[in-house]
Amino acid sequence: MQPLRVTLRLGEPIARGTFPLLLDGLLAWAVVDNELSMATDVNDTRLVSSLATGLPLETAVVGGHEVWCASAWMPVGRVGPTCEIDPNSYSGISQQRILTRKSDLVDFSAAVASGLVRIRTIDKDKIGPNAYVLDTSRGLFKNYHLSYTLKSVDALEAWCIGDPHLIEEYLRDIEFVGPKRRLGHGMVTSIEVVPDERAVDLWRLRPLPERSDDIECVAVRMPARSPYWVPENAVHQEAPTAIFW
Known part of the structure; x- marks a missing residue:
């Protein structure tokens, strides 16, 4: 050293x-x-x-x-x-940079209705109640507006x-x-x-x-x-x- x-x-x-x-x-x-x-040991804890x-x-x-x-x-x-x-x-x-993202749920819903976007067929008994909910506060459709230096x-x-x-x-x-x-x-x-x-x-x-x-x-x-x-x-x-x- x-x-x-x-x-x-x-x-x-x-x-x-x-x-x-x-x-x-x-x-x-x-x-x-x-x-x-x-790492090669699958049992490594x-x-x-x-x-x-x-x-x-x-x-x-x-x-x-x-x-x-x-x-x-x-x-x-x-x-x-x-x-x-x-x-x-x-x-x-x-310098300041700004990141923005806004999901247009109306357009996405229209695309699903027209068949342009397909949703997987899942057994309703195996999914939660929010599986088909479009959530803009988290996940794939999350909206944000943030700045960083x-x-x-x-x-x-x-x-x-x-x-x-x-x-x-x-x-x-x-x-x-x-x-x-x-x-x-x-x-x-x-x-x-x-x-x-x-x-x-x-x-x-x-x-x-x-x-x-x-x-x-x-x-x-x-x-x-x-x-x-x-x-x-x-x-x-x-x-x-x-x-x-």
Whole structure:
């Protein structure tokens, strides 16, 4: 294990989420995806979350919780060469996108009545009472109108203490990062993993249950380590404002 800097070059703007992007979270996804691709035992009863416990990263105990020694992803340039942090540094042009969808139930009903759209014949005794209901609040015909923010960022960087070869091997197949990936946002064009002694300190640029530095922070409630998709593991943490961009 050694101090490292990981850089992602992006070819498309990246969508912003509610929580910061963390290096160990992305690495955990890659590790789980790799494990599932090699799974052959149909009787394997392990939880998917358990597959993310063996990351090629060092761990540290902070405030009674074990955390991965891996920082959040930040735009290149937010952290200076001597570890100085500029939370107000330029992080790319922001733009708002809007997604809308409206199902025209009258037209669909007319298409069914004319035979243009056929509904499968199902035994009425085997289906629920809402099987033929056209619901615009959920499912196939759901209507929505939502907005989200895109950031034009050329590259992201993060720091960690880990195995450079395994980290690069797991991350090399990552194609997109951030929310709304199915729309092509956050496309990754290249990944670079290099030694960086600053990572000894900079891996702490992430939410931590307890802090001993004087970095400006905000309170968040989220799991102390990946897998972050397990909500019952959420704890109170302090997150540097610099990792929100």
